[in-house]
Amino acid sequence: MSQIAGTRARLVWAVNLAALLLVLLWTVPTFGLLVSSFRDRDQIAASGWWKAAFPSTASAFVRAGGADTAVQEGDLWVISGTVLEKGQRLDAWGVTSREPEAYRPGETAALKDGQSLTVAADGSYRLSSPTAFTGGRAMRIFVTTTVPPRVTTENYARVIGAEGLGQAFLNTLTVTIPATVIPILIAAFAAYALAWMEFPGRALLIAAVVGLLVVPLQLALIPLLKLHNDIGIGKGYMGIWLAHTGFGLPLAIYLLRNYMVGLPREIIESARVDGATEFQIFRRIILPLSFPALASFAIFQFLWVWNDLLVATVFLGNRHDQLVMTGVLRELMGSRGGDWEILAASAFVSISVPLLVFFAMQKYLVRGLLAGSVKGG
Amino acid sequence: MEQLSYxxxxxxxxxxxxxAWFWGSNLILDGVWPSRGPHAGRNILRANMVRPWLFIGPAILFxxxxxxxxxxxxxxxSLHDAGGRAWVGLDNYRWLAGDAKxxxxxxxxxxxLLVVPAAATFFGLLAAQVTDxxxxxxxxxxFIFMPMAISFVGAGVIWKFVYDYRAEGQEQIGLLNALWTALGHPPETWLTIPFWNNFFLMAVLIWIQTGFAMVILSAALRGIPEETIEAAILDGATPWQLFFRIKVPQIWGTIAVVWTTITITVLKIFDIVFVMTNGQWGTQxxxxxxxxxxxRGAPDYGRGSxxxxxxxxxxxxxxVWNIRNARREMMG
Structure with a gap:
């Protein structure tokens, strides 16, 4: 018996461990970018984000002042200055690339021709010589410095302002909200008709909706762009609202119909017997009862429109101030491929709203997914 | 701000x-064929024939x-030339057949198609079984479901950072290269390795889709009748047997739905490739x-179509498979 208990305990451990591993695998990439969005450019380049909580060490060299900056003190010529930038701490320094950490802060190095160099812990250096300095390249001082961990929100300020993400945020919002609201209403009426009204061709229409669910958007791009140009809508918000409404309708009708069919028949029948018109039944009974399904679809459509790149690229203008956030992000990936502080902050501005919606409304999202898929099985 | 008010x-x-459309058209319908008065019966019948089309009309139009x-x-x-004027028959398809790209x-x-649905379903099933x-x-x-809310472009940025490459000797800031160099290998530019770079792109979609598979499969697993599981346990089935012999066969239908749904996403996959490699290095x-x-460049609508x-x-x-399933479900 104790043996079985032992196996069980080990199994519980294994399951917990497996879950932890999966969760880590699925969150670490996002978390890494989130951490990076709060680090400045130098920190990101100097060390991996997983070291962000620890001080980072960097090696570099600084050029001492040139011969023209020397001042005479008694019979010595002296060049002075500092090797540190703000926030850095000096760990060690040196005068050759072969031994960049030869000296501690505060020590003095004896150089050729009787010159000597002292670098203090605060970074100030003093290069002195018994003879006047001559021209040529100024000497290099190799320094090893430590930067304490630091959190900055500058990246966010920069991408929202200078990189145009603030405008793009507004554009995305402008695209998303009407494109989410309008199809719901159209789909709700259609779904009610398909669920509770008898008419010839109903089964055919339902089959058509199921079929249209999977039609690739790619097919629709050129024909619709041409159509919009021909009827004078052109590229712009009106066009993209209509397009997203059309593309979202099959899923909306499918989800809502599946849900409405499941509503209790007695309620609807008794309302009909009581002389309620179909419009009243729809507005007073069906619509309120279908709220969960409406919410599910609203979240789907919101996420899909907010995250879409292709439809926006085709149906909106391509001037920088007309782009939605995914468009700006794509542009930045091309032009600022290595500037991770910009990319990280931009990515997080663009995914913050969907993530917020996701965590707040997860219940409805899951419910919608289940209504859409499990039934089909 | 102006556009927001727009x-x-x-x-x-x-x-x-x-x-206005739904309410107004209903009102007119009731006015033309009132459900009271001398011809109430005939009118109701007529109105009921028209009304569904009023409800469903705008949707059909869209x-x-x-x-x-x-x-x-x-x-x-697709049967016309680049500008859509001259008829070219099947030339575009013939061109496709010979085009290396x-x-x-x-x-x-x-x-x-081979990798992503299988991997996402597998991880989804694993995650469902473990988290339950x-x-x-x-x-x-x-947390496993979360990537579903992230755009493909956002996911592209997230994963490009994981795959980041710094020259040998520099500090690696990409997670994958940091692990790889810690194991004693030289750093790699993952997205340019022919053939294998495809898998690094697929990882992004698998990462996004696993949560979807997990949610649905988890619900299906919980829907399995308790008796079958209890009976199997009483008969001394190991957890392994329990899972593969008892549970999985009972949710085949759901697995198929998850599989096909992800397959559709895969067939249409665009954004991830577009932003991460743009089809270079053999990832088209x-x-x-x-x-x-x-x-791009000089558009050719014929070939594109x-x-x-x-x-x-x-x-x-x-x-076709979906439609048949939906119809069978409606009949039954």
């Missing part, structure tokens, strides 16, 4: 327009214009190839 105006107009018409228009365009794209799409048995399962589910896929022909129709043709079997 958007708000559109919402109001749109919502008001819809309501579906017809935005989804059905484009299929036929694309078909027509198209062959690369379709082979890559098939590779995606622990106390913090719901939290774990939330159909949707991105189509975008190239339609919107032909590629779009190839995607449509690949989706069609699943479409």
């Amino acid at each position: 958007a708000a105006g559109t919402i109001v107009t749109g919502v008001f327009g819809c309501v 579906l017809a214009v935005y989804l059905v018409y484009p299929v036929f228009d694309s078909l027509w365009r 198209f062959r690369e794209a379709i082979l890559n799409n098939l590779l995606w 048995r622990i106390r913090w399962g719901n939290v774990a589910k939330s 896929v159909l949707a991105n190839l189509m975008y190239d022909w339609m919107f 032909a590629i779009a129709l190839v995607i449509m043709a690949l989706v069609t079997p699943i479409m």
Whole structure:
């Protein structure tokens, strides 16, 4: 018996461990970018984000002042200055690339021709010589410095302002909200008709909706762009609202119909017997009862429109101030491929709203997914 | 700000327009054929024949214009030249058959098709099974499900950072190269390694889709009748047998739905390739190839449409299967 208990305990451990591993695998990439969005450019380049909580060490060299900056003190010529930038701490320094950490802060190095160099812990250096300095390249001082961990929100300020993400945020919002609201209403009426009204061709229409669910958007791009140009809508918000409404309708009708069919028949029948018109039944009974399904679809459509790149690229203008956030992000990936502080902050501005919606409304999202898929099985 | 008020105006107009249509048309219908008076019976019958079409009309209009018409228009365009004027018959398809880039794209799409649905379903099943048995399962589910809310472009940025490359000797800031160099290998530019780079792109989609698979499969697993499981336990089944012999066979239907849904996503995959490699280094896929022909350089709508129709043709079997399932469900 104790043996079985032992196996069980080990199994519980294994399951917990497996879950932890999966969760880590699925969150670490996002978390890494989130951490990076709060680090400045130098920190990101100097060390991996997983070291962000620890001080980072960097090696570099600084050029001492040139011969023209020397001042005479008694019979010595002296060049002075500092090797540190703000926030850095000096760990060690040196005068050759072969031994960049030869000296501690505060020590003095004896150089050729009787010159000597002292670098203090605060970074100030003093290069002195018994003879006047001559021209040529100024000497290099190799320094090893430590930067304490630091959190900055500058990246966010920069991408929202200078990189145009603030405008793009507004554009995305402008695209998303009407494109989410309008199809719901159209789909709700259609779904009610398909669920509770008898008419010839109903089964055919339902089959058509199921079929249209999977039609690739790619097919629709050129024909619709041409159509919009021909009827004078052109590229712009009106066009993209209509397009997203059309593309979202099959899923909306499918989800809502599946849900409405499941509503209790007695309620609807008794309302009909009581002389309620179909419009009243729809507005007073069906619509309120279908709220969960409406919410599910609203979240789907919101996420899909907010995250879409292709439809926006085709149906909106391509001037920088007309782009939605995914468009700006794509542009930045091309032009600022290595500037991770910009990319990280931009990515997080663009995914913050969907993530917020996701965590707040997860219940409805899951419910919608289940209504859409499990039934089909 | 101006555009937001434009958007708000559109919402109001749109919502008001819809309501006005549904309410107004119903009112007119009731006025023309009142359900009271001498011909009440006949009128109700007539009104009931028209009313469904009033309810469903706007949806049919949208579906017809935005989804059905484009299929036929694309078909027509694919039989015409670049500008859509001269009839060229099947030339565009003949060109496709001989084009090296198209062959690369379709082979890559098939590779995606083999790997992504299988991997996402597998991880989804694993995650469902594991998270259903622990106390913090719901939290774990939330986190695994989270990538679903992230755009493909955002996911592209997230994963490009994981794959980041710094020259040998520099500090690696990409997680993958940091692990790789810690194991004593030289750093790699993951997204340019021929053939294998496809898998690094697929990882992004698997990462996004696993949560979807998990949520649905988890619900299906919980729907399995307790008796079958209890009986198996009493008969001395190991957890392994319990899972593969008892549970999995009972949720085949759901697994098939998850599999086909992800397959559709894979066939249309565009954004990930578009932003991460743009089809370079042997990673081209159909949707991105189509975008190239339609919107880059000198557009060739004929060839672009032909590629779009190839995607449509690949989706069609699943479409038919879905429709048959839906019909069977309605009958039963």
